[in-house]
Amino acid sequence: MDKKLLQMNQAEPGYEMKWKCRKCGKENSKAASRCFFCGKIQRIVFAGFWNRVAAFIIDLIILILAAYISIYAFNSKGTFNDLVLGIMLPWAYFSLMESSDSRATLGKMALGITVTDLNGKRISKGKATIRFFAKYLSALILFAGFIMVRFTKKKQALHDIIAGTLVVVKRDRYITI
Secondary structure (H helix, E strand, C coil): CCHHHHHHCCCCCCCCCEEECCCCCCEEECCCCECCCCCCECCCCECCHHHHHHHHHHHHHHHHHHHHHHHHHHCCCCHHHHHHHHHHHHHHHHHHHHCCCCCCCHHHHHHCEEEEECCCCCCCHHHHHHHHHHHHHHHHCCCHHHHHHHCCCCCCCHHHHHHCEEEEECCCCCCCC
16 A cells, blocks of 8 residues: 555544545545545535634633633632633633644534644644634734635635634535535
8 A cells, every 4th residue: 555645544643533435435534635545535625604603603602601600600800800701711712622632612513613724633722822812813904804714715714824724624514504
């Protein structure tokens, strides 16, 4: 067998899901971009604008609930609490979830989409942090950075381009909203 093809078929540790080739019907490693047996290249489906918006709304609801729980649990109000709830909590949520083995926040998981680097691999915590703070830049310019998803070839928002990331539909769930 071709050694290069074998390397492409090896998945990252902890991410050993499978997909079935549409040409030969055999199972392959989830991280493989082509079939190990017949060599057919699998197509990547980029998550569209409305899928991403729906995932963000789910994440926003989760973050609002977490903020309310922390306000009532600690019974605190003030500048530090605003800083923690306004920046630190969302940063920790998005950065840790998107750089984890699941590669997605709870909202993205619900819609079957994940965040990867440009090679389809899991992003680092540093890259997830850059992506999170670049979202403020995307919002700052009248949300044009988010609207770019509709017009770029790989459906990347400004923060995806800055961080070098892609948001893709999982191979086992091709859904569109």
